[in-house]
Amino acid sequence: MIFVSDTYNSSGNNSGEIADVDPDVPAGPLTLPLDQWHRARGGRMVDFAGYWMPVQFEGIIAEHLWTRENAGFFDVSHMGQLYLSGEDVEAALEAVLPIDLSTLPVGGVRYSLLLNEEGGILDDLMVTRWRTGFYLVVNGATKWDDIGHLREHLPDAVTINHLEDSALFALQGPKAFEALEQLVTGEHPLSALTFMRGGQFKLGGVDAWISRSGYTGEDGFEIAVPAENAAELADLICAQSQVKPIGLGARDSLRLEAGLPLYGHDMTETVDPVSADLLFGVNKRRRNEGCFIGADKVLPLIGAGAPTRRVGLAIEGRMAAREGAKVLSGETEVGTVTSGGFSPSLERPIAMAYVPADLAAPGTPLSIDVRGRKLAASVVPMPFVPHRYHRKGAA
Amino acid sequence: MSRYFTKDHEWIAVEGAEATVGITDYAQSQLGDITFVELPGEGSEVGKGDSASVVDSVKAASDVYAPVSGKVTVANAALEDEPELVNSDPEGEGWLWKMTLSDTAELEGLMDEAAYQAYVAEL
Structure with a gap:
């Protein structure tokens, strides 16, 4: 028997091509803030998107079903968290993404696509309006290329901050709300968040940006916290009886059941949003107005079909x-x-x-x-x- | 009865010219949750090293190679409804097939349990 390499070994065809490689940094997977935390809990670690990540804890099926019935805790700190700010950042971002930011309120979260000139998908991402700028979450395997692409196409007046000191968790499942509610305080109660809305909270006394979103098809939350507090907050969340840690294996089977595509597999830079059935990532106003990268290729496909x-x-x-x-x-x-x-x-x-x-x-x-x-x-x-x-x- | 192991993580329990084949506990733990087992046809001839069966887990599909040459006599029909037996009892009820050996000399290149455990410890 040979253990066939599986999809967890990489995501996307850009992994490994990290821009600005530092010759002093050893090759091989990097570690994330919860590395020891996962190992101590029996996580089986694999190289994913250039990081050591847990593929499973007790077993993929058990973790999958636990998430569908209770609440699963996912560490997704490999993903890229970016903060874009500066003069006219809104117009500048609309020139790059096919997103309608005019209808996105403060705290609103929206799915969007990073397209190339040919209309191919360079990445998919979540865009949130913060009071003074935009918070983007992009895929781990593509984040360095994404930053390069954004830097190339955004004016100098827009600053891109890569929030590398921030860890990112997801808490997903029908009991995610009841597990998290008792741990957070904020200007508004957690119940004020509906799907694709986020807000600033204190989680265990620590600043946390929490949005009601995720990648499993379940109700749930995505939670950005300071990396230095990641382990204590992971302990706090997983101390709740509804919560167990879940690995990448179940993350993949959950998103597949939810019909959610995975970048580098179900969409690539040679696939357009119409073929990928991701037209909801091209907002209505932008379909009429165009003026985003790739619009010349994508807009005709909307009428003609892919x-x-x-x-x-x-x-x-x-x-x-x-x-x-x-x-x-x-x-x-x-x-x-x-x-x-x-x-x-x-x-x-x-x-x-x-x-x-x-x-x-x-x-x-x-x-x-x-x-x-x-x-x-x-x-x-x-x-x-x-x-x-x-x-x-x-x- | 003697039990032998391959570097590819199959086990074979031999009694005379009859043998039972399965995958090891190490193999099932690496594969994770097993969801389907494609078994060899009863009566089919397999050569040493041939892919005789496929074990499908949530993670991936993996070939199972015949540890020795011979003829498949029985496939474990219980796995059709309960492939998870390979996880729960890989070296017992989760056996894959029984076979008659065509050349018992082929067993000489295989490991015994102690050698296999030492091999796995190095992985």
Whole structure:
């Protein structure tokens, strides 16, 4: 038996190409503020996006189901946290991103895309309006390239601060609110936050920026805290009976069930937002006005439609299809799986793939070649498992 | 009965010319939650080192190689409904297949339990 390298070893095709490599820094994974904390709790550490990260603690399925039923604590400190400020930062950011900042209130969080001139996706990110600027969270494997891209395209009057002294956690699941509520104080109660809204709080007496957002499809929070307090705050959160630490393995299976694409796998710099079914990352006003990087390529696709589409596939049987597996219609190769695996919640294999637009309708029968075996599959709507976000105005 | 181990983390328990094959506790712990096992066809011939079975975990799919050459006599049908037996009892109820050996001399290159434990300790 050979232990096949899996998707946790890297994210994206840019990992390793870190700009401005310091020759005095040893090659190999870097450590994050909770490194010892994870090891002490039995986390199995792997190299992910250039950092040592826990892939699992007690087991991926147990951690996955715990998060769906209780609350899972995720360390995502490898992600890039940036703060953009300066004169006319709002207009400058709109020139780079297809985002409508005019409708984003202070504390509001919005999903956006970093595009190249060809309309390809360089990264996906979250943008939050703070009182004096914008807080961006970008993928770990792409953060150095993102900073370079932003620096190149933003005027000198805009300052980019890379918040490297900040750790980032996610607390996800139906019991995330009850676990966190008793630990925080602030100008407003935690219940004031609805999905995609954030605010400044004290967590265990320490300053924390908390938003109601995440990458699992569940209600939950993302929590930025000073790196020097990361271990004590991780202890505090995980001391709650509803909470267990969760590794990258379950993070991947949870986001797959939620239909959420992973950068470097389900979208890359050769894929446009229309094909990737991420048009919600191109805000309505910007579809009319354009004037963002890549607009010339993306806007025509909105009307005409993209030739290929990212779709969800439900697979018959128990054998999983993974990234790279070919998708067939009859005997003809028509597409490729970009993410796939066994769904712990549904107890069956699921996948995301790119297929021609005329084969993208739910119910379309397809098959997937896995090591010479043809697995029957059909296109299904995503998410595979319904989202349970705490939306404003919802009961 | 003698039990042998491969560097690829299969075990083979031999009694005369009959043997039972599975993956080791170390292997299952590395693979994590096992969700599906593709078993060899009963009656199929396998050569030493051939991929005879595939173990699918939440993380990845891994080939299981035949430790020796021979003919598969029985595949563990219990794994169709309970692949997790390979996690919970990899060297017992989680066995993969039984086979008849075509050349018992092939066992000579394999490790005994003490040698395998020493090998794993170095990994």
